[in-house]
Amino acid sequence: xxxxxxGLALSAYILISYCIGRLIVALAGLRVDALARAGSPLIGASxxxxxxxxxxxxxxxxxxxxxxxxxxxxxxxxxxxxxAAVEADAAGVRQLLRGLxxxxxxxxxxxxxxxxxxxxxxxxxxxxxxxxxxxxxxWLFKAKVFFDAGAVDLSLxxxxxxxxxxxxxxxxxxxxxxxxxxxxxxxxxxxxIGKSIGFIFLIAAVASAAATLLPLLGKRLTALIAFLLVxxxxxxxxxxLPYYMGYADYAVAALMMISLAHxxxxxxxxxxxxxxxxxxxxxxxxxxxxxxxxxxxxxSIxxxxGLAWGFFKQREWPSRRLIVVAAASIIPVLxxxxxxxxxxxxxxxxxxxxxxxxxxxxxSRAQTIATFLWHLIDRFNDYPWLVLAWIVSITLxxxxxxxxxxxxxxxxxxxxxxxCLALLLSPYAVSFLLTTAADRLILQLSxxxxxxxxxxxxxxxxxxxxxxxxxxxxxxQP
Amino acid sequence: xxxxxxxxxxxxxxxxVVVTGRMLLDxxxxxxxxxxxxxxxxxxxxxxIQDATPDLVRSLPAxxxxxxxxxSQELGGFAYFWLSYWLYPRQVDVSGDLSAAMTTRxxxxxxxxxxDSPDLTAPSGYRLQSDTTAAGGGHVIVLxxxxxxS
Numbered sequence: 152x153x154x155x156x157x158g159l160a161l162s163a164y165i166l167i168s169y170c171i172g173r174l175i176v177a178l179a180g181l182r183v184d185a186l187a188r189a190g191s192p193l194i195g196a197s198x199x200x201x202x203x204x205x206x207x208x209x210x211x212x213x214x215x216x217x218x219x220x221x222x223x224x225x226x227x228x229x230x231x232x233x234x235a236a237v238e239a240d241a242a243g244v245r246q247l248l249r250g251l252x253x254x255x256x257x258x259x260x261x262x263x264x265x266x267x268x269x270x271x272x273x274x275x276x277x278x279x280x281x282x283x284x285x286x287x288x289x290w291l292f293k294a295k296v297f298f299d300a301g302a303v304d305l306s307l308x309x310x311x312x313x314x315x316x317x318x319x320x321x322x323x324x325x326x327x328x329x330x331x332x333x334x335x336x337x338x339x340x341x342x343x344i345g346k347s348i349g350f351i352f353l354i355a356a357v358a359s360a361a362a363t364l365l366p367l368l369g370k371r372l373t374a375l376i377a378f379l380l381v382x383x384x385x386x387x388x389x390x391x392l393p394y395y396m397g398y399a400d401y402a403v404a405a406l407m408m409i410s411l412a413h414x415x416x417x418x419x420x421x422x423x424x425x426x427x428x429x430x431x432x433x434x435x436x437x438x439x440x441x442x443x444x445x446x447x448x449x450x451s452i453x454x455x456x457g458l459a460w461g462f463f464k465q466r467e468w469p470s471r472r473l474i475v476v477a478a479a480s481i482i483p484v485l486x487x488x489x490x491x492x493x494x495x496x497x498x499x500x501x502x503x504x505x506x507x508x509x510x511x512x513x514x515s516r517a518q519t520i521a522t523f524l525w526h527l528i529d530r531f532n533d534y535p536w537l538v539l540a541w542i543v544s545i546t547l548x549x550x551x552x553x554x555x556x557x558x559x560x561x562x563x564x565x566x567x568x569x570x571c572l573a574l575l576l577s578p579y580a581v582s583f584l585l586t587t588a589a590d591r592l593i594l595q596l597s598x599x600x601x602x603x604x605x606x607x608x609x610x611x612x613x614x615x616x617x618x619x620x621x622x623x624x625x626x627x628q629p
Numbered sequence: 630x631x632x633x634x635x636x637x638x639x640x641x642x643x644x645x646v647v648v649t650g651r652m653l654l655d656x657x658x659x660x661x662x663x664x665x666x667x668x669x670x671x672x673x674x675x676x677x678i679q680d681a682t683p684d685l686v687r688s689l690p691a692x693x694x695x696x697x698x699x700x701s702q703e704l705g706g707f708a709y710f711w712l713s714y715w716l717y718p719r720q721v722d723v724s725g726d727l728s729a730a731m732t733t734r735x736x737x738x739x740x741x742x743x744x745d746s747p748d749l750t751a752p753s754g755y756r757l758q759s760d761t762t763a764a765g766g767g768h769v770i771v772l773x774x775x776x777x778x779s
Contacts, residue, residue: 153664154661261642264646264649264653267653268653271656274658274661274662275661275666278661278664278665278666279666279670280666280670280672287672288707291714292713292714295714295717296717299718307718309720312723372635375638379638379641379642382645382649383649384645387652393666394670533645536644540641543633543637546630547631550630604634604637604638607634608631
C-alpha cells in the first residue's frame with residue numbers, strides 16, 4: 152500500500168471510529184461536552200473491537216459489511232440525533248478554528264510546532280517498518296491469530312515450543328482487536344500500517360487534555376500542555392522509534408489520562424456521568440494492558456468512596472443509565488480475565504518460578520531499581536520535568552485544598568508505586584526488567600503527569616478561581 | 630507556587646521545542662514520503678532471514694506445519710517470533726539442528742543456509758521447490774513434500 156493510501160486508510164479508521172463513538176454517546180443519552188467529544192474516537196474504536204469479539208463468540212464472520220452495517224443502520228434509524236450530534240461537533244470545530252485567529256504569536260507558534268510534530272508522527276507511523284519485538288511477538292501476532300480464526304481464540308497458539316518463548320498470552324485483547332477491526336476495514340492483514348493505530352490514541356489524549364484544561368487555564372497555558380502531550384521526548388518513542396511502534400504502552404497511557412480527566416470533572420463522585428466515563432476509560436485501560444487492572448481498581452475505589460459518601464450523606468444513588476455504562480464497561484474486562492484463567496494464561500507474577508525472597512534480596516533489588524531510575528534522569532529526556540511536575544502538583548493540591556486534584560495525584564502515585572512493586576517482586580532479573588520496561592512504564596504515566604500539572608495550575612489559589620467556588624468541589628467537602 | 634508551576638511549564642516547553650525541533654529539522658522527509666525507511670530499519674535478526682521472509686509468505690503452502698532450519702545463533706533470539714508472525718497461520722518449528730529435517734513431518738522445510746553452513750540433503754519424500762541466493766552469499770532453500778509442492 153502506498154504512503155498516501157495508508158494515510159487515507161488510517162484517516163478513514165479514525166473518522167469511522169469517531170462517528171461510531173459519537174453515535175454511542177448520543178444514543179446513550181449522555182451529556183455531550185468537549186471532553187466527551189474528544190474521547191469519542193476511542194469509544195468507537197473500542198466498541199468495534201469488542202463487536203468483533205462478540206461476533207467471534209456467536210460465529211458471525213468478520214466482514215466489513217457486517218462490522219459497519221449495524222452502525223450504519225443505527226445512524227439511519229436515529230439519523231436526527233446523529234446528524235444533530237455531528238453538526239454540533241462541526242460547529243464546535245469551526246468555533247475552535249475561528250478562535251485560532253485570536254492567538255498571540257507565541258501560542259500560535261507553539262501550536263504550529265505541535266501540529267507539525269503530529270503530522271511527522273502520522274507519516275512516520277505509516278512508513279516505518281514493523282520491527283518492534285513486543286509488537287511482533289505479542290500484539291500483532293495475537294491480532295493475526297484472532298483475524299485468522301475470526302474469533303478471540305488463542306487455542307491455536309503453540310505454547311510448548313523449543314526453545315521456550317514467552318508470548319504473554321494473558322495480556323488483554325483490546326489492542327489486538329482494534330488492529331483486527333482496522334484490518335477488517337482495509338480487507339487484509341497489514342502489519343506496517345496496522346501499527347499506526349497508535350495515532351488515534353494521540354488525537355484523543357491531546358483533545359481530551361485540551362478540552363479539560365481550556366476552560367480552566369485559558370488558551371496560552373492549554374496550548375503549552377497540548378504541545379507537551381504531543382512532542383515531549385518520552386512520548387516520542389511510540390511515534391518515532393520503529394522498535395517501539397505497535398506497542399500498547401501509549402494506548403494504556405492515553406486511556407488512563409482520559410479516565411483521570413473525567414474523574415477530575417466529576418461534580419458528584421460516583422453518581423454522575425463524569426464518574427461513569429472515568430470508570431469506562433479505566434476499564435478500557437484494563438482491557439488494553441494488565442497495568443490497567445490496578446488502575447481500574449484504584450479508580451473504582453475512589454469512585455466507590457464517592458458513591459458511598461453520596462448514599463450515606465445524601466441518600467443519592469447513581470442513575471440506571473450510569474449503572475448500565477459501568478456494567479457495559481466492566482463485563483469485557485471480567486470476560487477476558489475469566490477466559491485467561493480458564494485457559495491457564497496467567498501473569499508472570501503467578502506463573503513463573505520466583506527466587507527465594509529474602510530481605511537482603513529485596514533490598515538489593517530495591518537499590519538496583521532506585522539507582523537505575525536515578526541514572527535515567529538526564530537533560531535530554533523528560534524525566535526530571537516529570538518528577539518536578541509531580542512535586543509541584545501535590546504542593547499546589549495541598550495549598551489549594553483541592554481534593555479532586557489530590558485524588559488524581561494519589562491515583563497516579565499509587566499506579567507508579569505499583570510499578571515499582573511489580574519490578575521489585577517480579578520473578579525475572581530486575582536488571583533485565585529495568586532495561587526492557589522501565590522507560591515504557593514511565594511512558595504510561597507521562598500523559599497523566601502532564602495533565603496533573605495542568606490541573607494543579609488551574610486549581611492554585613492565585614489562579615483567580617477559588618477551589619471552593621469551582622463547581623463540583625462542594626461534594627468533596629466534608 | 631503557581632508562578633513556579635507556570636515557569637516549570639514554560640521551561641519544559643522550551644526544552645521540548647529544542648529537542649523535538651532538532652528531530653523535525655533533521656528528518657529526511659523525501660525518504661519518508663517515498664517509504665524508504667522500510668529498507669533502512671532492520672529487525673533484530675539476520676538479513677538472510679528477514680529479507681527472504683516476504684517471498685516465503687507468498688511461496689509456501691498457506692497452512693500446515695513448517696520446519697525452519699536456522700543457524701544456532703538465531704535460536705533464543707527473535708527468529709522464532711519473526712517467522713511465526715510472518716508465516717502464520719502455518720505452524721512454525723524452528724531448529725538449529727539439520728538432522729531435524731530427517732525426522733520432521735512438516736509439509737515444508739525452509740533452510741536459511743549461511744555461506745559457511747553445511748549443505749542440507751533433502752529428506753526422503755521432499756523435493757526442492759526453490760534455492761535462492763541471498764545478498765550475503767547465503768542461500769534460502771525451500772523443500773516441500775512431494776504432494777504439497779507448488
